[in-house]
Amino acid sequence: MAHHETEVLxxxxxxxxxxxxxHLGARGIGHLVLERDRIAERWRTGRWDSLVANGPAWHDRFPGLEFSGVDPDGFASKDQVADYFAAYAEKIAAPVRCGVEVRRVRKHVGRPGFRVETSEGTVxxxxxxxxxxxFQKPAVxxxxxxxxxxxxxxxxxxxxPEQLPAGAVLVVGAGSSGVQIADELRRSGRTVYLSVGPHDRPPRRYRGRDFCWWLGVLNKWDAVAPPRGAEHVTIAVSGADGGRTVDFRALAAGGITLVGMTRAFADxxxxxxxxxxxxxxxxDAGYLAMLDEADAYVARNGLDLPEEPEARAFGPEPxxxxxxxxxLDVATAGVTSIVWATGFVSDYGWLEVDAFDEAGRPQHARGVSTEPGVYFLGLPWQSRRGSSFIWGVWHDAAYVADHIMIQRSYLAYPGVADPLRPRRPSTGAARPDHDTACTVTTTGAA
Structure with missing residues (x-):
């Protein structure tokens, strides 16, 4: 791929x-997908061994394909999720080129479009x-x-757990990752301290329905912005062990020592x-508020869902x-390791365009950036609460593809020459780059 031209990269x-x-293919838009590793590589090698999806298989998927070998109410393993996306890419004949790193994107001078420098040439x-x-750069x-x-x-x-040296472990961060890792370490026989900050703790299931279902019928997936003051609040929910409500009292009763937010280290x-x-x-307050909304929804709509009064019963405070x-004196406590479950920051150093604020955050509206021709996809709260979830990103991609289609129509105006756009719109799926598709090695049923 010394040099390549495509309408959308x-x-x-x-x-x-x-x-x-x-979505680009369905609209007849020629495109090329570049991936520096393998399809869904973060799911394969950027997660711990026992990780499962946080949403049930009936919910956390694309509309065009169900998970194979996973109960609809079950939670796919990380490898099953990675294989799912590899199978989906094959199903739609996605023009993906693996093993190609994008190193630099710059605007053309004097003409529309961008010059993209990669590890295998230019585009x-x-x-x-x-x-x-x-999830680009770990935040520690x-x-x-x-x-x-x-x-x-x-x-x-x-x-x-075997990766860590013998001794106690401090896990910092009590969102989905921190809770699951802390519990796994405790089950392995480790002494565990879990640093807990502000969090949202929804019920895993309530009255026979998963919390993903409740967020849907209560229109919470469609919230366009987090509540004021909750922009960085983590969500403590887990699909581990078949899916259970995260209960910090139960974690403490099981032997984990809870502590407040980690502030400093000295001496x-x-x-x-x-x-x-x-x-x-x-x-707890957020948890109970969701139960209240769910009960009100059941009553208002006359649904025959079993009551669950025990869901409101909390154990004693540990x-x-x-x-x-x-x-905590770490030597006296025997702490030898710290696991930072503190999230990620973005890294767009390769994208040299005017689409970021002073802090390096993308400036966009529903993925359409302030730099014409540049789009973002997969960001938290890109258009709504569900944007960074599997099903949510699929719907956001449709909006971005529609915007690209609209731009195509303007560029088709007589007298406007765009060398990277076909002169006649295609009526079917556009796969001009099909020869670049990568070979995918799966690890199990997808």
Whole structure:
């Protein structure tokens, strides 16, 4: 691929890139998808061994294909999810080229479109879709020095308990990842401390329905912005062990010591904020509010769903909440490792266009950037709450593809020459780059 021309270049071959390819192809828009590794590589190698999807298989999928070998109410393993996207890309004949890294994107001078520099040559594209998703660069707060004598790993590099040296573990972050990792470590026999910040703690199931169903019928998936003050609040929900409601009291009763937000480290001591009880209470309040909304919906619509009064019964507050630790001598406690389940930050250093604010965040409206011809896909809250979920990114991709179609119509105006657009619109799926499709090796049934 010394040089290539395409109407749309999609950067990233994960769930966002595959969804974008389907919608572009259905509209007859020529395109090429470049993926630096394999399709859905983050699901294969950027997750811990026991990870499963946080949504049931009937919900967390694209409309055109069901999961094979997974109960609709079950939770697909990480490898099953990766295989699903590889199978989907094959199903739609997505023009994906694997093993090609995009290193630089710049606007052409004096003509529309972009010059894209890759590890295998250059590409000229009329439009560029950044479909690299929100999980680009691990975010590790600069709290503990690297020479502190503790093994520090981000959740994206954690694989299993055997990976860590013998000793106790501090897990920082109580969203989906932190909770599951802490519980796995505790089950392996480790002493575990879990640092808990503000969080949203929905019920996994209530009155016979998964919380994904409740978010749907209550129109919560369609919220266009997080509640004020909750922009960075994590969601504590898990599909592990068949899917259970995250209960911090139960985690403490099982042997995990809960602490507040991690604040500082000095003289061998980790210091925590005195906010643990408030954080637990805040999660409980959101949980109960959702049960109230669900009950009101059932009554209003006359649904025959079983009552579940026990869902409102909380166990006693554990000692670690009643009398929380504010500091921990890591040597005395035997802590040898820290797992940072603290999320990710974006990295668009390769995209050299005027589409970012002072903090480097994409400036866009529903994925349409402030730089004409550049689009984003797979961002949290891109158009609504569901945007960064598997099914949500598929719908966002449809909107971006429609916008590209509208731009095509303007460029088709007589007298406007666009060398990267076919002179006659295609009436079927456009696969001009089918010869670049990568070979996909799956790890199991998809």
């Amino acid at each position: 999609v950067v990233g071959g994960g769930q966002a890139g595959v969804a974008m390819s389907e 000229d594209a009329r439009h560029v879709v950044a479909a690299t998703g929100p 707060p600069p709290v503990v020095p690297r020479d502190a004598g503790l093994l520090q790993v981000h959740s994206s590099s954690y694989r299993n 061998g001591r980790m210091r925590f904020a005195a906010d643990l009880r408030d954080n637990i209470a805040g999660g 000692d670690c909440v009643l009398d929380p630790l504010t500091e």
